[in-house]
Amino acid sequence: MKAVVFEQFGEPSEVLRVRDVPIPEPGPGEVRVRMIASPVNPSDLLVVRGRYGVLPSLPSTPGFEGVGVVDKVGSGLLGWLVKGKRVTVINHKGGNWAEYAVIPARQARPVAQDIPDEQVASFFVNPATVLAMARHVLAVPKGEWLLQSAAGSVLGRMMIKLGRHDGFKTLNVVRRREAMAELQAMGADAVISSSDGPIADQVRKIVGSEGVKYAIDPVGGETGTGVFQSLAPDARMLVYGTLSQQPLQIDPRLMIAGKRIVEGFWLGHWMRERSIPSALRLFREIANLIRADVLATEIGKSFPIDAIGDAVREAEQVGRHGKVLLQTGSR
Incomplete structure (x- = not known):
């Protein structure tokens, strides 16, 4: 599969590269998601620069959130409950700027079909x-x-x-x-x-x-x-x-x-302190407020994964309007 990879910390437009890497396999309690799109968030770019609060070991792939379809699951009930479903992909370790990502099953949250893909991609952060x-x-x-x-x-x-x-x-x-x-x-x-x-x-x-x-x-x-x-x-x-x-x-x-x-x-940290029912209520709040155009994300330009350099440069343009999306696949 294609994935955006950086092997050293630095300016995103200089250190990010698209590489062919093995498709990951989900382990126990995990699911694999075929990614559709992922936003370019400030937190993602801080990670690439080595300035975020928690940093990955290198080489690494950025991307904390996105939208995709669960295509394979490891052992555990939660994974089977979301198999085949479109989900918001909450990836606390990063890794969503790729054609496939593996995350804990509890972090794959189905979202109602009336909410468009681009809104689901930026549903969480x-x-x-x-x-x-x-x-x-x-x-x-x-x-x-x-x-x-x-x-x-x-x-x-x-x-x-x-x-x-x-x-x-x-x-x-x-x-x-x-x-x-x-x-x-x-x-x-x-x-x-x-x-x-x-x-x-x-x-x-x-x-x-x-x-x-x-x-x-x-x-x-x-x-x-x-x-x-x-x-x-x-x-x-x-x-x-x-x-x-x-x-x-x-x-x-x-x-x-x-x-x-x-x-x-x-x-x-705040989410880890929430119970599962509390987290589900929060997600319902978000969905309802997106429908009401209160928490809907203004969407800017979209870029294919091969144009990662153009995507990160656009994301850091002064006065830019709208969230930049990285298109990593399709439904």
């Missing part, structure tokens, strides 16, 4: 992260402000739509002023640009001198620090990425005096 942070971890009440950085990202846009749906207000930080009007047009309650001055000053002009009670940040560095400085006493901030590769600068006096809480969020 962004939609589940948005729901988990807003509804389950922070539990943002109706009418409250949620401050988020990187608001122009696919995930950021989903959060704006979820805010409109659930009744909380979003205060959105972007780098480029050109993105402000677009986010406002899609329902953002307020948008600020980090290029227009300190984030905390701009935030308090909108919400008042106390600041915001809920915030999320995938950037770190100066942006994440500005988000932290915007917090009200008794506020809670989730850090779910390090796009800047720079640390937060946190004044401990603000944490001590105001009881502000800053904590990390990693979807994989």
Whole structure:
């Protein structure tokens, strides 16, 4: 089969290659999926660069999520329950940028046929992260402000739509002023640009001198620090990425005096704490919100697996709209 492989960490467009490799065989409790498509996510590219929290041994194939059809199963009941079905392919070790992938049977989740393949391909990482942070971890009440950085990202846009749906207000930080009007047009309650001055000053002009009670940040560095400085006493901030590769600068006096809480969020850790019924409820929530166009992924360009270099370059274009998909097969 064809698979995207990297033998050393580095820039994705330079180190990723398409190789002919043996088709994998499922072991006990595993299934093999004939892949249809997989998105190019920021987390995938961080792995290739060697900057993700957990790194594979090399050589390796990227790809944490995707869509495909289960074509072979190992021993165990769960595998037989999904054999022949189209599933969202949750691959916590990576490996979906290939024509076939082997995953634990419990990570192959059938999705209703009325949801298109391209939405199933991006069914998990962004939609589940948005729901988990807003509804389950922070539990943002109706009418409250949620401050988020990187608001122009696919995930950021989903959060704006979820805010409109659930009744909380979003205060959105972007780098480029050109993105402000677009986010406002899609329902953002307020948008600020980090290029227009300190984030905390701009935030308090909108919400008042106390600041915001809920915030999320995938950037770190100066942006994440500005988000932290915007917090009200008794506020809670989730850090779910390090796009800047720079640390937060946190004044401990603000944490001590105001009881502000800053904590990390990693979807994989959060999901492992969920029971099977809880996980199934989450997937039903996601499916219903995709149907309602709340957590539907905006899809950008698609590339065949042989054009992996073009795919990763497109995925990192500044101002790009929509998720880039890698087409690894067909139904």
